[in-house]
Amino acid sequence: xxxxxxxxxxxxxxxGASLELRCNYSYGATPYLFWYVQSxxxxxxxxxxxxxGDTLVQGIKGFEAEFKRSQxxxxxxxxxxxxxxxxxYFCAVVPPGSSNTGKLIFGQGTTLQVKP
Amino acid sequence: NAGVMQNPRHLVRRRGxxxxxxxxxxxxxxxxxxxxxxxxxxxKFMVYLQKxxxxxxxxxxxxxxxxxxxxxxxxxxxxQQVVRGDSAAYFCASSPPRVNEQFFGPxxxxxxx
Numbered sequence: 470x471x472x473x474x475x476x477x478x479x480x481x482x483x484x485g486a487s488l489e490l491r492c493n494y495s496y497g498a499t500p501y502l503f504w505y506v507q508s509x510x511x512x513x514x515x516x517x518x519x520x521x522g523d524t525l526v527q528g529i530k531g532f533e534a535e536f537k538r539s540q541x542x543x544x545x546x547x548x549x550x551x552x553x554x555x556x557x558y559f560c561a562v563v564p565p566g567s568s569n570t571g572k573l574i575f576g577q578g579t580t581l582q583v584k585p
Numbered sequence: 586n587a588g589v590m591q592n593p594r595h596l597v598r599r600r601g602x603x604x605x606x607x608x609x610x611x612x613x614x615x616x617x618x619x620x621x622x623x624x625x626x627x628x629k630f631m632v633y634l635q636k637x638x639x640x641x642x643x644x645x646x647x648x649x650x651x652x653x654x655x656x657x658x659x660x661x662x663x664x665q666q667v668v669r670g671d672s673a674a675y676f677c678a679s680s681p682p683r684v685n686e687q688f689f690g691p692x693x694x695x696x697x698x
Contacts, residue, residue: 501685512589512676513628513689520685559627563685570641571685572618573678575627 471496473562475576482550483584490545490579492560500562502543503573504534507557516558519543530554555583587611589679589690590659597696604664604671606693610679617660618687619652622674634660667697 474493482488494500501520505513517528524536534545543560560576590609598604610617615636620628633641634654645652649667654660664671674694678687 505689512691513678515686515688518686561628568685570633571616571680571687572630572633572641572644573620573628573687574630575620577627 471564473560473574473576475558475560475579477579478577479580479582481582481584484552485549488545488547488550488554488581490558490560490581492543492545492576494541494543494562496541496562496565498565499536499538500564501568502534502536503561503563504528504532504543504545505559505561506530507559507578509556513559516545550581550583552583552585555581557581589614589677589688591675591677591690591693593693594691595694595696597698598667599698600668601666604667604695604697606662606664606675606677606695608660608662608677608679608690610660610677611688614679614681614688616680616682617654618678618680619660619662620676620678622676622692624673628676631662664695667695669697671695672697 503518504516507513516532517526519526519536526534532547557578557580559578561573592607617634619631622628630644632645632652649665651663674692676692677690680687
């Protein structure tokens with residue numbers, strides 16, 4: 470079935486450590502790819518997006534993501550995590566053929582906890 | 586430029602009542618999306634509207650749910666005869682025409698008693 474998968478439900482990292490959140494998709498072609506962050510009780514904020522071109526994408530708050538076609542992945546990374554990064558992170562796609570509607574399909578989310 | 590606005594932020598209803606959720610898109614945005622986030626789940630697409638038109642309602646439950654985006658005023662998501670399973674956070678997002686980037690509102694948290 471076509472889907473977006475975030476394999477890690479919860480991740481805990483120490484402040485200052487590096488972070489990688491995984492996202493895999495299963496579509497016949499490359500979808501539009503997004504990462505959103507949701508702080509408790511808040512809406513979603515776009516961190517970065519990939520449509521085409523350079524496979525390493527820079528986003529806000531020091532985040533980056535790398536698109537790997539061979540692995541159908543779009544993993545989110547940050548070299549040094551801050552306590553304020555504790556939140557829930559969602560990978561999302563606009564499936565191939567849906568760009569005219571733009572509706573997003575979300576992964577289940579990964580909750581990031583940051584240890585002092 | 587104010588962001589996407591949703592009201593109310595919190596809504597409590599008893600079973601059988603109606604819930605009306607409002608979404609005012611960002612200025613210049615003519616596309617509105619509604620998503621539902623059930624507890625411990627990701628967001629699920631419900632409906633996509635443009636002014637006075639429902640473009641894609643493939644994620645809407647077949648009964649009790651309706652949405653509109655009139656020529657003037659906010660988009661409304663209406664849930665009739667609410668049940669406990671409707672308790673969730675409902676998010677609205679907007680985008681300008683021909684841009685694949687959605688800006689999300691803070692959400693309305695519906696609790697059905």
